[in-house]
Each structure stands twice: as C-alpha cells, then as structure tokens.
Amino acid sequence: MPSLVRTRPWDVHRLPPAEGRNFLVTGGNAGIGYFVAEQLASTRATVVLGSRDATKAAAAMASIRSRVPGARVRHLRLDLADLSSLKSSVEALELERLDAVVHNAGVLLDEPQRRETKDGNELTFGTNHLGHFALTHWLAPLLSAAHGGRVVITGSFVGKSARLDLDDLQTTRDYRPKRAYERSKQAQMLFGFELDRRLRAVGSTTLSVVTHPGGALDSLTPSRPSVHVRTTGERLRGLPAGILVQGKEAGAWPAVRAVLDPSVVGGQLWGPRVFGLRGAPGLESVRGHLADTVLGARLWAASRDLTGVEPTFGPG
Template sequence: MSTHHSPDPAGGHWDVHRLPPAEGRTFLVTGGNAGIGYFVAEQLAGTGATVVLGSRDSAKAEAAMTSIRSHVPGARVRRIPLDLADPSSLRASADALEPDGLDAVVYNAGVLLDEPSRRETGDGNELMFATNHLGHFALTWWLAPLLTAAHASRVVTTGSFTAKSVDLDDLQSAQDYQPKRAYARSKLAQMLFGFELDRRLRAAGSTVQSVVIHPGGALDSLTPSRPPMHVRTVGERLRGLPLGVLLQGKEAAAWSAVRAVLDPSVRGGQLWGPRAFGIRGLPRPEPVRGLLADTELAARLWTVSRDLTGVDPSSRFG
C-alpha cells in the first residue's frame, strides 16, 4: 500500500493527493486564512468546489485567496467577514452565504492566548471559550437553514488532543485562570458540542451530519511555504527533519478535516484523527471514549451554551 492511500470503511481507498471532485458544492472554513485552516481551504479548492473563507481580517483573507489561486489554478474561493467573538455579527456572516447554500462547514478558527491575564469579549465571556466554542455554537444556529437545504451536508468540528478536562462550575476559568488549561477547556467543549450536535441531528431526523476531527501535531518547520503568510527557511526545514518522525506539517494536519468533508463513508458522530499515535499520518476513525463519550456532560454543556448564547442550534434542524 502506498504512503498516500488509506483503506476506508467502504472498502475502497482514500488518496489525500487525489481528492474526489466536488464541483457545484460550497464549503465554509472558519479561520481559513492561516495555519491548518488555510491548507484545509487550499485542498478543498482543488476539488472544484467553492470555498468560502470566514475571517476577521480582510487583508489576511485576501492574501490567503491569492495564495490558493496561485497553487490551485481556477480555484473558486471567496471570503465572508466572520468574528466569532461578536455574536451580534454572525447573522450578517450567514447572510453573506445565502446565494450558495452550504454543503459543509469546517469549524477550524481558534484563539490560543498565552498571556497570564484573562480577557473577555464585549459580552463578558472568556475570550478563548467565547471564540472557539460559543461562537461556533451560535454560528450553527444561523447556518442551520443553509445546511438543511443541501443534500447530506456536514458540520466538521476541529478538536484537539490537549482537551483533557472541563469544569462545568467554572467553564470560563473565572476562578482560576490558566491560559493553556482555558484553551484546552474550550477545545473539549467544541468536541462535546460536535458529538451532542450529531445526537440531536439524528433525533430530529436531519440529513445533516456532525463529525469531530483533530489535526494531530503540526509544526511550522514541517509546513510548506505559502508566502507571504508562511515562509519556511532552510534552517527551519533542517531543524524540522528529526521532528518529522513524530510530527507533521500543517498541510498534512489538514487531511482529517478534508476527509471528513469529502469522504461519503465518513459518518456523523465519528472522531477522525491522524493514524500514527493520533499525532501524524493519514486520517482514520478513532474510538470515542472517556469524557468525549459522556452524553450527560455533553447535554449539560449544551444547556449552558444555549443559555450563554440565547440560541439552540438543534431547534433549527429537522
């Protein structure tokens, strides 16, 4: 078997470098202007689909679109303004998609702060939790009609293997703020949301599916250059060589999300991640266990998220 093929549950092969055509379909990638999200967008653009970058920063989004077009001749790519930390802006973001409908959304955008002081949004929510989890939760409410109108559409939520714990009594780290832990809590909340969303979609008889992925370990030093966003120096490339045994670049880290969007054998409620120890390699389904399988915790988190955002996404599917 070649290094680029992996067997899929349907019995065929999945080749990360020969993706199935997707002309006529529309995919939204939040945070698609940088990092792993950029490579998700670039790879999806290669299928002939229309790829929409949801981004706060119009200059960065323009640079990303220029880069995608230079690597994917004829790419259909455009941008919509998207600020997940500002719930009042999300309706306008969804309205900007209206003519196209929506076949899949990849919830990739994320904020990781390392400063010691806790920051809040205008609504008084902790910034990482508000952006990474609550923003995507609320955006789902606005995207629901577009996703429902498409055939077998997908919500793909990007988690992280840093996600180890959550405290429902201090979800937003108001009592004891530690930046890395607050980030990990926001990512675990996202993953629990993705699984709970799929349970609610099934209960509603919806054709929309919710899939959770994680990208594994991704380093800039192993990532191909995409100037002006990212330029890998020779020194970086050499320093990255030993780590290439254990980790991967952001181009490879995009594979799980891309497969979750495109592969018809992927099912709602599944978790996909890199094959080798969950940190590098081709994507494969992983067992959903531990906190991720705690349906009571996920349902309680859903209720808290609904109360904090004022919307219940599951009420708009069916």
C-alpha cells in the same frame, strides 16, 4: 456512538471532485484552516474563507489561486468573538445552501492575563466554542438545504484528555491560557458529538463529524509566501520532530476527508492514523469524557444559555 467501520482507500493527494458544492472554512486565512481551504479548492468547489482580517484573507486567496488555477474562493468577514455579528455574516454568504462548514478558527493566547470577548465571555472559550455553537445556529437552514450537509468540528489532540469544568466554563478561577485552550477544544468536540445525537434524533440528513490534526508544527509546514514562510533553519530544526508529528498541510487531511468522503458517518472522530499524531486520516474510537452524553447535554444547555441561541435542525 457509531462503531468503527471499514472504509475505502483514501488518497489525500487525489481528492474527489466537488464542483457545484459550497464549503465554509472558519479561520481559513492561516494555519490548518488555510490548508483545509487550499485542498478543498482543488476539488473545484466554492470555498469561503471566514476571517476577521480582510487583508490576511486576500493574501490567503491569492496563495490558493497561485496553486489552484481557477480556484473558486472568496472571503466572508467573520468575528466569532462577537456573537451579535454572526447573523449578518451568514446573511452575507448569499447562498441557497451550504454543503459543509469546517469549524476551524480558534485562539491560543500567550499572555497570562484573562481576556473577554465583546459579549463578556472568556476569550478562548467564547471564540473557539461559543462562537462556533452560535454560528451553527445561524447556518442551520443553509446546511439543511444541502441534503447530507456536514458540520465538521476541528478539535485537538489535547482536547481528548482535558477536563472541562462545567462550574467554571469561563475560567474565572486560576486562569491559565493553555488550560483554557485545552478545555475550549474539548468543549468543541463534545459539542460536535452532542450535535450529532440531536441531528439523528430528529431524522436530519445533516452530519456532525469531529476531527483533530494531531501534532501539527509550523517547522514541518511547507511555505506559502504571504501566508506562511518556513526558513531553511526552521525546516532543519523540525526534521527530528517529523518522526512523531507533522506539518499543518497534513494536519488538514482529517477535516478535508470529513468534508468529502461519502463513507463518513455522523458522530465519528477522525485524526491522524499513526498514534493520533501524524499520517493519513483514520477513524478513532470515541471514549472517556468525549463519550459522556450527560456532559455533552449539560454543555449544550450552558452554551444555549450563554449565547441565547441553539442549533436547531428539522427532519430531512
């Protein structure tokens, strides 16, 4: 893993221009993904919102355009829970190159019943990890066509300490929705680091970078009418928590920096600077399970077997 390096000052409110570049944000219609898309749109780049729901995507695009005059945003129908649909979704992008993809979409279920995707995978793991793993395979030619393209994995603070069970990736034993989510986010992060090792091994210019938003609460998130509305009561109740955590607008900052900052290096982990929970984005050490190269390689092999594909990049 690369060591921590000093970087130039980064202002989350003054992003560098990115006109002419193309970015895809999965789950860009809501939550942190929405704010990633909004902030990237402010750079004059073309931002594609990957979402299953065209109505929610339309509301998100209208909100972005109301805040970013002349924003170049469009919708791509994307269902990460249906692996057979991903190839046609990527073809529908109709792009010659993709400068970055932000793997942000994800599900966290409330109900105690275990559910499965169309492909028979546990829904949380299948959507959050396997869907993004397979999507990266189909996006590889477009990312390779953009010199220095980036795969940005949005992990989670809880994913850093989860314990992935390679013998039960589908959580068939003792299913608990929160634990399934934590494991799926660690799987995403392990994938991001393993992908970077493989990219470096073949001399690819594409980068794989892992980020996490820290503690990001709705009650600390500014309103975006038709996408998210925060009541006065919610705002007041959330103020004490603001000492330790932040809203989803700030939670988007690490991913946005990973897309835009020219000093970012593949294999890095970016998160909020203050205890990994809030504040401007900063580099974090990669340690523990996330630094386990054997675990990353075994997860990769299992993901390949479950999806029938694997991300493959050539040199250059």
